[in-house]
Amino acid sequence: MATVSRRKGAAIERLEQLCRKHSLPLTAQRRAVLEALQARLDHPTVDELWEDVRVLIPEVSRTTVYRILETFAQLRIIRKVCHPGAVARYESLTTRHHHLLCIRCGAMTDLQNAVYDKLTLPGADTGFEIEDYSIQFSGLCAECVASEGHSRK
Numbered sequence: 001m002a003t004v005s006r007r008k009g010a011a012i013e014r015l016e017q018l019c020r021k022h023s024l025p026l027t028a029q030r031r032a033v034l035e036a037l038q039a040r041l042d043h044p045t046v047d048e049l050w051e052d053v054r055v056l057i058p059e060v061s062r063t064t065v066y067r068i069l070e071t072f073a074q075l076r077i078i079r080k081v082c083h084p085g086a087v088a089r090y091e092s093l094t095t096r097h098h099h100l101l102c103i104r105c106g107a108m109t110d111l112q113n114a115v116y117d118k119l120t121l122p123g124a125d126t127g128f129e130i131e132d133y134s135i136q137f138s139g140l141c142a143e144c145v146a147s148e149g150h151s152r153k
């Protein structure tokens with residue numbers, strides 16, 4: 001499992017470049033949302049990020065935070081992580097990686113593994129053009145396994 005490097009300065013620079021490319025003004029609110037997301041590794045939800053952003057900008061609305069996240073996700077500045085039946089979560093890591101999802105506490109951890117990056121993808125016969133993929137392993141995180149072992153005693 002490789003370590004994931006997240007240089008804050010580099011991410012902000014990349015955002016500035018992308019915003020310029022899309023003629024999107026980098027407002028204080030957009031910057032605050034990106035910085036809040038960048039600071040977390042746990043794939044936060046809109047509500048969790050709204051809480052973080054309100055520390056910096058108390059008057060910001062949830063709708064504003066949501067719209068900013070959606071705009072960034074559409075422009076692929078950040079990534080939206082969705083799985084059926086669960087609330088959407090966001091992350092600033094947009095390079096290919098995979099996830100470990102705990103079905104008990106909902107913890108989502110990044111996983112990098114070159115083997116999973118080199119899967120044989122469905123071919124042209126499907127008529128489907130694959131843009132990207134991410135593997136999600138679901139199960140119990142180490143903490144939940146530990147507490148389960150505890151409760152069984």
Ligand SMILES: [Zn+2]
Nearest residue numbers: 102105141144
């Ligand atoms: Zn768990």
Ligand SMILES: [Zn+2]
Nearest residue numbers: 091093099110
């Ligand atoms: Zn991730």
